Amino acid sequence: MLTERQLGIFKTIVDEFTKSAEPVGSKTLMDLLDFTCSSATIRNEMAVLEEIGLLEKTHTSSGRIPSSKGYRFYVEHLMEHQLDDTVKNSLQAVFKERHYSMDEIVQKSCDILSQMTSLTSVVLGPESKCQTLQHIQLFPISERSAVAVFITDHGHTENKTFQFDTEVGVEDIKTCCALLNDKLSGIPISEVVEKMKEIQPLLASHVARHEVLFEAFVNAFMRFATEHVYCSGQSNMLYQPEFADIEKLKEIMKMLEDSSLFRQLANHEGDVAIEIGGDNELLTMNDVSVVSSKFKINEFEEGELMIVGPTRMQYSRIVSLMEYMSKVIEDMYKSERTDRRST
Numbered sequence: 001m002l003t004e005r006q007l008g009i010f011k012t013i014v015d016e017f018t019k020s021a022e023p024v025g026s027k028t029l030m031d032l033l034d035f036t037c038s039s040a041t042i043r044n045e046m047a048v049l050e051e052i053g054l055l056e057k058t059h060t061s062s063g064r065i066p067s068s069k070g071y072r073f074y075v076e077h078l079m080e081h082q083l084d085d086t087v088k089n090s091l092q093a094v095f096k097e098r099h100y101s102m103d104e105i106v107q108k109s110c111d112i113l114s115q116m117t118s119l120t121s122v123v124l125g126p127e128s129k130c131q132t133l134q135h136i137q138l139f140p141i142s143e144r145s146a147v148a149v150f151i152t153d154h155g156h157t158e159n160k161t162f163q164f165d166t167e168v169g170v171e172d173i174k175t176c177c178a179l180l181n182d183k184l185s186g187i188p189i190s191e192v193v194e195k196m197k198e199i200q201p202l203l204a205s206h207v208a209r210h211e212v213l214f215e216a217f218v219n220a221f222m223r224f225a226t227e228h229v230y231c232s233g234q235s236n237m238l239y240q241p242e243f244a245d246i247e248k249l250k251e252i253m254k255m256l257e258d259s260s261l262f263r264q265l266a267n268h269e270g271d272v273a274i275e276i277g278g279d280n281e282l283l284t285m286n287d288v289s290v291v292s293s294k295f296k297i298n299e300f301e302e303g304e305l306m307i308v309g310p311t312r313m314q315y316s317r318i319v320s321l322m323e324y325m326s327k328v329i330e331d332m333y334k335s336e337r338t339d340r341r342s343t
Contacts, residue, residue: 114233125228
């Protein structure tokens with residue numbers, strides 16, 4: 001059990017190191033602590049914290065830095081959830097600008113997180129592979145464009161705007177849509193493309209511009225059935241002191257390209273998870289952490305927000321930001337479903 005003084009010293013070291021990336025010494029702590037303590041007493045307490053594994057001493061300074069065990073202790077016992085109202089209002093304002101599709105919401109969230117944290121963000125959109133196609137609606141915009149709406153049995157909706165190379169008549173669009181609904185309803189999303197290839201001759205016999213429409217729908221379904229994994233802010237890793245070494249930078253960049261890793265990390269209990277390098281065997285780099293926050297689309301689907309960065313990250317602010325972002329995304333999806341039901 002740590003004393004109040006040890007807790008105060010430890011928390012201050014973590015807070016200061018996450019900001020400066022510089023080892024924290026006793027003289028610096030004397031100015032930062034909200035209680036009076038001599039330099040000698042601080043050094044003694046730091047030695048105790050090091051002995052129990054919460055702090056580490058670097059070779060280049062007499063100061064201390066948090067260990068992986070220390071970060072784990074911090075996030076489990078000392079982390080405060082706080083987010084400025086200005087940030088909350090800014091996030092809400094961004095998404096109120098206009099109506100976004102599901103894909104756009106996910107991508108926009110990814111960009112915002114990387115910008116607000118100066119780290120790398122990864123967002124896993126809801127997977128559609130386990131769903132079946134329920135209905136297709138196709139709305140002509142002009143003779144060379146149309147909007148298709150795909151609806152699954154889980155209530156997931158995907159919008160796709162088609163731009164045709166040649167003019168396509170309204171009747172062709174209606175006929176194509178009716179045939180697809182008749183032949184594809186109830187088919188798993190992952191099997192739709194193969195099924196479309198089977199019914200291509202039927203389309204050819206009923207639709208004049210069948211080649212154009214067939215290609216447009218196949219491309220749309222291929223996109224619908226693939227994993228929705230978005231990554232933003234990879235270049236932010238260039239500015240982190242921990243990855244100044246070129247080999248470490250290569251390793252973190254390789255990690256960011258591994259979408260299967262993030263799918264595995266998303267398989268956690270609870271809405272928020274903090275994986276600190278060294279704690280999780282999936283993270284092969286000791287000085288990397290991944291903070292994850294789930295967002296629920298409906299009863300069956302959920303996505304995941306993730307922040308990837310050095311273990312020296314501002315966990316309190318990042319977790320608070322991600323929890324609030326998850327809530328904003330869930331509210332967006334609820335609003336979208338309400339709008340669909342009312343139209």
